[in-house]
Amino acid sequence: MAYNQEEQNEEEHKKIQYPLDSTCYRILDEIGRGVSAIVYKAICIPMNSSVVAIKAIDLDQSRADLDNIRREAKTMSLLSHPNILKAHCSFTVDRCLWVIMPFMSAGSLQSIISSAFPDGLSEPCIAIVLKETLSALAYLHNQGHLHRDIKAGNILIDSDGTIKLADFGVSASIFEPISGYGSSFSSSSSCLMFTDVAGTPYWMAPEVIHSHTGYSFKADIWSFGITALELAHGRPPLSHLPPSKSLFMKITKRFRFSDYEKTKNSKNYKKFSKGFKDMVGLCLDQDPFRRPTAEKLLKHPFFKSCNKGPDFLVKHVLQGLPSVEQRFKQVKIHRLLSLKKSDGDDDDDPEHGEISKQRRISGWNFNVDGFELDPVLFPTEKDQEISSLKPNYVDDVVKQVDVSELFSDTSTISSPGGSRQSSEVEGVAMNCSGDRRIGGESVSREVMLASLLFLKKSLDDQRQNVMNLISIFHGEQHVVEVNKKDNLIEVIDKLRNEVENEKKKNSALQLEIEFLKSHYSNE
Numbered sequence: 001m002a003y004n005q006e007e008q009n010e011e012e013h014k015k016i017q018y019p020l021d022s023t024c025y026r027i028l029d030e031i032g033r034g035v036s037a038i039v040y041k042a043i044c045i046p047m048n049s050s051v052v053a054i055k056a057i058d059l060d061q062s063r064a065d066l067d068n069i070r071r072e073a074k075t076m077s078l079l080s081h082p083n084i085l086k087a088h089c090s091f092t093v094d095r096c097l098w099v100i101m102p103f104m105s106a107g108s109l110q111s112i113i114s115s116a117f118p119d120g121l122s123e124p125c126i127a128i129v130l131k132e133t134l135s136a137l138a139y140l141h142n143q144g145h146l147h148r149d150i151k152a153g154n155i156l157i158d159s160d161g162t163i164k165l166a167d168f169g170v171s172a173s174i175f176e177p178i179s180g181y182g183s184s185f186s187s188s189s190s191c192l193m194f195t196d197v198a199g200t201p202y203w204m205a206p207e208v209i210h211s212h213t214g215y216s217f218k219a220d221i222w223s224f225g226i227t228a229l230e231l232a233h234g235r236p237p238l239s240h241l242p243p244s245k246s247l248f249m250k251i252t253k254r255f256r257f258s259d260y261e262k263t264k265n266s267k268n269y270k271k272f273s274k275g276f277k278d279m280v281g282l283c284l285d286q287d288p289f290r291r292p293t294a295e296k297l298l299k300h301p302f303f304k305s306c307n308k309g310p311d312f313l314v315k316h317v318l319q320g321l322p323s324v325e326q327r328f329k330q331v332k333i334h335r336l337l338s339l340k341k342s343d344g345d346d347d348d349d350p351e352h353g354e355i356s357k358q359r360r361i362s363g364w365n366f367n368v369d370g371f372e373l374d375p376v377l378f379p380t381e382k383d384q385e386i387s388s389l390k391p392n393y394v395d396d397v398v399k400q401v402d403v404s405e406l407f408s409d410t411s412t413i414s415s416p417g418g419s420r421q422s423s424e425v426e427g428v429a430m431n432c433s434g435d436r437r438i439g440g441e442s443v444s445r446e447v448m449l450a451s452l453l454f455l456k457k458s459l460d461d462q463r464q465n466v467m468n469l470i471s472i473f474h475g476e477q478h479v480v481e482v483n484k485k486d487n488l489i490e491v492i493d494k495l496r497n498e499v500e501n502e503k504k505k506n507s508a509l510q511l512e513i514e515f516l517k518s519h520y521s522n523e
């Protein structure tokens, strides 16, 4: 089912039309990879060989179906704002959707910080980037759209310092009719709400993860706050944890910034202004209704006092930076090397060694705190002594999750009346909540299922990453200069094993989900 954006939007006739034929484009270099897409630098031959970026989305891997993407592209083509990256056109090429976009020569802020500013940008630079992004967000929200994937990876910068918000892959219009979206949509509450889970885990608002309560524009404000921390520290909070674990921590223990506390004592500890910390704190209020709108946030003193522009970014961020394609190659090499380095890591883990070498697995158990499926080993004598103390794991999970308590925060950074409890953690770290054990009897099956589905997605993503690495080995050995045949065979064998392991984990997880579904439907 081929489609092109042109036939769906009369507006498009008014502007220069890029060709809808893949043979008109010549790919020059790969410049980025997402979960289900590869981004290329290319030239459009009939357009005086002008440089473009092509995002090739694998429709088999992508969550969205073609109808939704088509609808989204149509809606997005009506938007116009200096800080929003508008695609030139899009069309299908086999099972891929090619989105032809302006080439933003410095790439994303994420690619910049990961290669040149691992400890984050300076506050004046962050202020400019965030202010421009927030203008785009305020416009989007005023037009009735949620972005749903705000993060540094989706903020692009051009060689002149211009900032544009990109990637509307999961964005959605709150004004669209229910039937028009793959999203679940609820209008039962006082404002229109989405209930499907969309976005990238570390940046997701608690109400998005806890999807049955619904979410709206304020979910973007949360992600905006996380993006501020990402730009300030070089990574989002909790990113040292696997995505599923970070999600579950947010649901059960509420979001804390304890991982940034360590930063305070490190040599790279940075001090940020009160205004910046206050602004981030407002975005990261656990209660979406207390978070400010994008419009209101733009009036915050942090942004009001930001009077520098793109030139400042050129001077302090872009100068001397390798090109986006060079940076991407470096990232690939780095990933490859860390993969090789981690080859032997499992052997260092005594528990893992024991599992794999001495003991047989009898099944899987759900580790509530770690939000992981742990293998259950055939018991040793010592295990049998304590086994009678362990409750049935499903009951255990169900009794420990009291959804009514999850978001009734008593120690958030903003109090209902607007007065603020002291921010005890310095830097951007804020004490959002105590680490309270959750008790009670109420049960959220949706949370359980949503969480398990996330875990499954995380495993799928890991599998995809391994596949990507395999393709790097096959296609670009000259880049990584791995010439020794023996080495290659050994690494490929290990990758193959990893894929097999992932497959096994996926099947086990599938069984687990089936079990939980039938368990709940029987009740």
Ligand SMILES: Nc1ncnc2c1ncn2[C@@H]1O[C@H](COP(=O)(O)OP(=O)(O)OP(=O)(O)O)[C@@H](O)[C@H]1O
Residues within 6 Å of the ligand: 031, 032, 033, 034, 035, 036, 037, 038, 039, 053, 055, 101, 102, 103, 104, 105, 106, 107, 108, 110, 111, 149, 153, 154, 156, 166, 167, 200, 324
């Ligand atoms: N129009 C563009 N011009 C220049 N570089 C781009 C452009 N679009 C994307 N990139 C580069 O490609 C990288 C990958 O982009 P992509 O949108 O596929 O992934 P992502 O948003 O980081 O990940 P995900 O798919 O998980 O959302 C970006 O980080 C950026 O450096």
